[in-house]
Amino acid sequence: MKRIYFDHSATTPVHPEVAAVLVNYMTDLFGNPSSVHSFGREARKAMDQARRQVAALIGAESEEIFFTSGGTEADNLAIKGVALANKKKGNHIITTLIEHHAILHTCEYLEKNGFQVTYLPVDEYGMISLEALERSITDQTILISIMYANNEVGTVQPIAEIGRLARQRNIYFHTDAVQAASNLPIDVKKDGIDLLTLSGHKFNAPKGIGALYVRRGVRIEAVQHGGGHERNLRAGTENVPAIVGLGKAAEIAAQNLTDKIVTLTTLRNTLIEGVMAEIPHVKLNGHPTQRIPGNANFSFLSLEGESLLLNLDLKGIAASSGSACSAGSLDPSHVLLAMGLSHEAAHGSLRISLGWGNTMEDVQYFLNVIPEIVERLRAISPLHAERIELSAQSPCQECQLH
Template identity: 60%
Template sequence: MEHIYLDNAATTPVKPEVLDAMIPYFTQNFGNPSSVYKIAQINKKAVDESRETIAKALGAQTNEIFFTSGGTEADNWAIKGIAEAHKAKGNHIITTKIEHHAVLHTCEFLEKHGYEVTYLDVNEDGLIDLNELESAIKDTTILISVMYANNEIGTIQPIAEIGAIAKKHNVYFHTDAVQAVGQVKIDVKEQNIDLLSLSGHKINGPKGIGILYIRRGLKLENLIHGGAQERGRRAGTENVAGIVGLAKAMELTYTNFDAKIEKLTKLRDKLIDGLLATIPYAKLNGHRTMRLPNNANISVEFVEGESLLLLLDMNGIAASSGSACTSGSLDPSHVLLALGLPHEKAHGSIRFTFGEMNTEEQVDFVLEKMPQIVDRMRQMSPLYEDFLKQKQDK
């Protein structure tokens, strides 16, 4: 049985070219980049060149890229760093109700330490209201943190417009772009982004490496203290192999970019249209067009998401019921609840996310199996039976 992996928003396989680029830095090029001798300086050069590659992909300057252990650390650093460095100006932060937990839990932590946080609502498509955002800004507002694209429903926010509002009011703007990198073109300068988080393992790079873009001249308190690595802003011996792998992954993900996005969009739309046409009482979550090219999130009434996932897995299909970071929880997705979905519909949602290796034949297989699985589950559902009876009585 073929294994069909459709959970690329959770993580992605490392590309062979990325692994090949990394291997020498585990073995012969093992030097510490902070040392002065030749084998160490080889690694320092590799780190510098990687920083340059990543900066170029984001429209940033080389000295604005700082390596982290991943997106979660970058989010924590951006938000806590701004909060601590600018507490003399104010204590108010604006974010949204559908952020990744790396942002939400960081904001909740700061609330316990005297900070005020406004959590913006979103509409049924997952978009914030720009007027509501601007109205929420106070004299004490120091940071706006809005994710570039949602990890569950794929909705893309109007980032440039948010950045313009932040700039107009002299407020810093951070975006968690973990899901967006490699799926959309990003230019931090054009979009008025002050801080941006990304992670390597979402773009066919290694786990355990990410970056925080920090606009030049921005005052930010350090999150991790120790040595003088990363120009004194992020302590710890550099993960050279991971850094090289991240840079190679960034380079590859933006090579033949338009063709890749066209392919992913075609697969996404075929799956969405096919599922909505063949499964009664199914609904797309997130904006139909302002969404990531690889994301399809569908709510199916009268079924339970976790059971649906298990049955798909038995047919060789790997998908998700939401964020990989919360898959161990029985609570419905906070993102779907924020869209206005009732608990029972939120529990019956499933996310398919494509990668470059997926094919139309695989989509055809999902379109064959998924309606069969849903039909079988509904036949065992007393809720569905009651619903059909009520419908007949009308």
């Protein structure tokens, strides 16, 4: 049976060139970078190179890159670290309702410890209002944290405009760019970004490695204590193989970014157009144009996303219904609810996320199998039967269900 991986927003396969350097630094070049002997110096040199490679991907300086265990730790370090270091200046943080839980739960923790948080709403496309953001700023605001691109619906926020506003008001701006890094061109200097989170396993590096960009001069405190690693900001012996792998993946991503954007945008648009043309009662979630290249998120009305996933898996297709980090939850997506979708539409969501290795043949195979799956599931769905009955009675009632 043909097997197709359409879940790159959840995680990605490790690139063969990345895997090769991983093995090399786990077996032959295994030194501790804090050691002064030749083994340690080799590891330190490799880590410094990785820092330069990651910095080049986002337009930063190498000394502004701090390695972490992944996106969640980097988000925690950014928000808690800035909050603790600047609490004498103010106690107000601004974020959005559609952030990753690494942001939302960290902000909830800070609320329990004397900080105030404003959660900005979004429109039907998952986009914030710059006017609402500006109105939310107070003389106590010390940090704005708004994700670059949403992990579920792919909507890309107006990052440069947010950065400009934050800079004008002398407020730090952090963005979770876990989904954007390697999918969009990023320039932290040009866009006024003070802190940026990225995670290796989202762009063909291993799991368990990420990085936080911290602009030189930003006031931030460590939240994990121990030795003086990562220039006293993140204690713990560095994971050299994963760091070197992250650097290699960043180098490959930078080299192939333009081609990747063109290829994935073409595949995504073909997939979206095919689904919308062939299947009735489907809604495309997220912004129609301002979205990351490989993301397509649909709501199939009258269906459960989990049923779609299971049936697609039987056809060899791996996809997602919402974010991977909450896959065990029966609650509808907080992102889709914040965008105004009903519980029914949110429960019927399907996320297709394309990436390295996907082809037009994969897309065509998906478009060949999805109509039959949807038709068969709707035939046994009590929700769909109710929809048809209401539609026959009154077209207006049918419209209300959309």
